[in-house]
Amino acid sequence: MKIGIPRESVGDENRVAMTPEVVKRFIKEGFSVCIESGAGLASFFPDDDYRAAGAEIADKATAFAAEIVCAVNTPADLSQMKKGAVLACQMQALTNPDGVAACVAAGISAFSLDAIPRISRAQKMDVLSSQANLAGYKAVLMAANTTGKIFPMMTTAAGTIRPAKVVIFGAGVAGLQAIATARRLGAVVEVTDIRPETKEQVQSLGARFIEVEGDQSVKVEGGYVKGVSADFLKKQQEKVAKHVKEADIVITTALIPGKKAPLLITEEMVSHMRFGSVIVDMAVAQGGNVAGSEPGKHVIKNGVTIIGEPNIPSLLPSVASELYAKNMLAFITHLAGKEGMKWEMEEEITKGSLVVHNGEVVCAPLLKTETAK
Numbered sequence: 001m002k003i004g005i006p007r008e009s010v011g012d013e014n015r016v017a018m019t020p021e022v023v024k025r026f027i028k029e030g031f032s033v034c035i036e037s038g039a040g041l042a043s044f045f046p047d048d049d050y051r052a053a054g055a056e057i058a059d060k061a062t063a064f065a066a067e068i069v070c071a072v073n074t075p076a077d078l079s080q081m082k083k084g085a086v087l088a089c090q091m092q093a094l095t096n097p098d099g100v101a102a103c104v105a106a107g108i109s110a111f112s113l114d115a116i117p118r119i120s121r122a123q124k125m126d127v128l129s130s131q132a133n134l135a136g137y138k139a140v141l142m143a144a145n146t147t148g149k150i151f152p153m154m155t156t157a158a159g160t161i162r163p164a165k166v167v168i169f170g171a172g173v174a175g176l177q178a179i180a181t182a183r184r185l186g187a188v189v190e191v192t193d194i195r196p197e198t199k200e201q202v203q204s205l206g207a208r209f210i211e212v213e214g215d216q217s218v219k220v221e222g223g224y225v226k227g228v229s230a231d232f233l234k235k236q237q238e239k240v241a242k243h244v245k246e247a248d249i250v251i252t253t254a255l256i257p258g259k260k261a262p263l264l265i266t267e268e269m270v271s272h273m274r275f276g277s278v279i280v281d282m283a284v285a286q287g288g289n290v291a292g293s294e295p296g297k298h299v300i301k302n303g304v305t306i307i308g309e310p311n312i313p314s315l316l317p318s319v320a321s322e323l324y325a326k327n328m329l330a331f332i333t334h335l336a337g338k339e340g341m342k343w344e345m346e347e348e349i350t351k352g353s354l355v356v357h358n359g360e361v362v363c364a365p366l367l368k369t370e371t372a373k
Contacts (some may be wrong), residue, residue, distance in 0.1 A: 001336060002032045007039040009076035012296070012310070014317035014320030017070040017089070017325060020053040022325035027054045027145045030338025043317040068336065070328055074099035083107040086341060087153070088332060090114045090127060093355045094258030095286070096251040100355060100366065106358035113331060114257075115363075117352040125349070130323040134251065135312035136177030140166075140279045142312075144185065144279045146305055152186020163188050167243050168207075169264050169289060170253035171198035173281060178251050179205045187249070189291035192240050193195035193231070204295045209347045210243055214237045214299035233262055237269065245272045258365065262339055265302035267291040267301075275303035284308035292365060 003026060005018045016039050018026075023033045033055040047057045056062075063069070065081035071089040076236060081087065084107065091112035093100050102251055104112040123129075143166075144151060147278045153163040166182045168175050171193040179202065181188050189207035193199075199209045212235065244250055245267065250273075251262050261283035270279070270291065281293035292301050293308040299307075313320040334349060335341060344350050355363040 001068060001338060002066040004035060004062055004063035004069045005033070005035045006071060006075055007036045007040050008042075010073045010074055012314060013073055015316045016040040016045060016071045017072050017321075017324065017328055018041045018054075019043075019045055019047040019322050019325040021328050023050060023055045025329055026332075027190070030244075031332075032056070034058050034063050035068055036060050038222070040321070043321040045318075045321070046267050048055055067340075070260040070332070071325060074102070078102045078106040081106050083106050084109070086336075087111065088113060088328065088335075089090045089353055094365060100361065100363075102362060103356040107240075108356065109332075109354065109358055110356040111335070111352065111353045112355050112363075113327065113353065115353045115355070116331070117348055119348065121194065122349050125334070127324055127327045131313040131320060132172065132174040132253075132345045134316050134320050134323070135282060136174035136251075137181045138312050139174070139251050139253075139282055139309075140178050140181040140185070140249075141308055142309065142315075143251065143278045143280050146307065147249060148247055148276055150186075151182065160363050164248040165190070166244060166249045166251065167192070167240070167247040168251045168253070169193075169211075169240075171195070171202050172253060174253040175202060176205065178253065180326045181208045182249075183207065187292040190243050190247075192236065194236065194244075198260055207370055212238055212239045216290075233264070237266060241269055241272070244269050246274075246355060248274065248277050250277070251282065252279070252283045252317065254289050257281050257284055261289050263291060265291060270304050270306070271302050273302070273304045277303075278305045278307065280307045280309070282309075285310035294300065330365065 026033055035050045035055045037057050037255055051057055069084045074089055074091050087108055089111040091099055093112050116122050116125050149164050151164045154161040164187045166187045166189045168178050168191045171191050179189050183206045191202045191207050192210040203208045255260055279290055281288050281290040283289045284293045284295050290306055293306045294310050295310040297308050
């Protein structure tokens with residue numbers, strides 16, 4: 001089977017779906033690989049590296065003519081794909097109706113890597129975790145670069161500088177990496193998460209856990225928070241308001257798959273923060289955890305800088321692409337061999353990630369939504 005890698009069509013995307021090292025591994029598995037010329041340049045992988053790895057360097061049309069097309073985001077022009085071909089990317093199907101409609105119109109089958117079930121045998125395919133890990137690290141560096149303070153305590157002849165105080169919302173993959181990075185830089189870190197089981201992980205990294213008592217509205221599925229009530233969010237805001245007020249840096253990581261991100265920091269909370277403090281809203285692309293955050297902008301309110309970077313992994317394109325490509329390798333080799341696609345429709349990973357099959361929507365949540373309409 002031939003795998004095609006087109007250049008990403010989203011403007012702020014620097015990642016590429018396959019690296020030269022992973023090209024070698026696909027070829028070893030019996031696949032052939034075609035890369036659109038220049039697809040890896042923004043990730044620091046030139047065409048010559050792909051050519052040396054055994055890939056064919058071609059134009060966009062040739063890359064789209066492959067049996068399997070791999071991408072980071074949903075490509076802009078799916079009409080170039082062959083009918084019956086397979087697309088594998090981060091489709092975000094529940095919030096991307098146009099992308100789903102384009103797959104249906106093209107008569108292709110589409111897998112969404114962000115929908116892969118969170119089970120132990122799918123860990124090597126988990127793009128959400130691999131990219132969130134990097135995003136948590138980079139978010140701390142972005143905050144450190146913006147603040148006018150240093151993170152560690154420092155004793156000098158002129159006096160002692162107190163350590164920076166960092167408050168992190170969410171102890172998932174991104175949050176835990178943010179904790180570890182901030183602690184390595186010497187900050188005092190406090191963390192809040194609505195899942196009480198995260199307390200031990202937070203404390204093991206040397207951070208303090210801000211406990212907020214949960215209620216019946218908190219729904220957790222496969223490690224992800226699937227729902228939470230407005231009353232609970234208000235209770236959480238009240239509990240952590242004092243900690244946010246005293247923070248030098250706040251990082252928010254809360255996302256609910258397929259839904260708008262929950263509002264965690266209100267305008268009032270921002271107005272009471274220290275002049276010169278910094279917030280990094282890692283959920284800005286899905287509506288934001290912070291009142292007033294804007295995608296792609298540094299917004300200053302009452303002397304507080306709110307960073308709304310919508311695609312943080314793209315700021316680390318080389319290593320982010322390496323991890324993404326390895327996730328893709330594990331995923332594609334699970335679904336197919338050199339003879340073709342396996343199409344094990346009831347297999348858990350296939351069933352969970354397949355959005356469109358031969359031009360028909362098969363994703364259960366999307367079908368429920370259509371039925372409800």
